[in-house]
Amino acid sequence: MMSPPGVSTQSRPPRNALWLMLLALLPFALAVWQYQRGEQRSAQLAAFERAANLPPRHLAEIALDAEPNGQRVWLTVRDSQPSLRVAGAVLDGRDGVREWQPVQLLDGSWVVIDRGWLPRPVGIVSLPLPAGRLSGRWVVRPAPYLLSKARVGVEGEVDALDWPRLASSLPGTLRGGLVVLEPTLRPYTTWPVKPAFDPQRHYAYALQWLLLALCIVLAAWLMRRKQDGNRTRQD
Structure with a gap:
């Protein structure tokens, strides 16, 4: 089948490669989201540590609608x-x-x-x-x-x-x-109050999603080159 006049088939990007490029947007978005979560968790931990270093306050003197912050x-x-x-x-x-x-x-x-x-x-x-x-x-x-x-x-x-x-x-x-x-008396053991979440986990997840996105982009680029090479040999 002949291509329309003035339109080169070589200028059309392979459809499979385009789908792969679009697919790469999902892990890239997840990488950004996990990185943002890591930043939020880091800020929460930093605020928690700052609160621990402040002088103790009499709870009865704190406003009734105040939010606890550690x-x-x-x-x-x-x-x-x-x-x-x-x-x-x-x-x-x-x-x-x-x-x-x-x-x-x-x-x-x-x-x-x-x-x-x-x-x-x-x-x-x-x-x-x-x-x-x-x-x-x-x-x-x-x-x-x-x-x-x-x-x-x-x-x-x-x-x-x-x-x-x-x-x-x-x-x-x-x-x-x-x-x-803190402290408590025996036989009780003080329950740990430090938040259990770890910002490094979110950063690790962000890196994994980013690497996956880059791998998909690389696969799309290689597919594009291979299909372009095949088309050139056919021409």
Whole structure:
């Protein structure tokens, strides 16, 4: 079949090579996305470390609508509710629970404190709160992955704390976040508060996607050269 006058078949890029070039856009976009995620995570870690170096603040003097950022705080307990234990807490490969307890501050507001981690088997009796001023890190509430039959409640042993139900049952405002006590007393072990994510993982994923995109581009270029060579020999 003859080509239309004035149109050279050699000027038409091979269709397969074009499809490969378009396909390379997907891993390239994923590489950019993973790199941006790495930058976000790096900024979050840097902010978390800066907060750790700030002088501790009295939590009762912080605004009720303030968002926790990992800063060090101290508090004096005015009143408290019974503690509960959150299951599914694995520390250093050992299964255990985290003991949480709502406490009232001097300003009348409430906050949940993480008294620490206990390995299984766990005793039935909870120890009384330490006397005096408590100190710890004020962090965001964890978002656990829950199955359909997960136990969500405000007492006993649960898989997750029912935050709205707890807030409605308290005679005061429940502050956001969770205060992880540092230090805690035996037999408790302080739960690590440093974010578990690693920005380097995102950078590694970005590099992998970028290499894949470059490989696809190289394959498209080689295919284009091969098809151009075949067409030249046919002509």
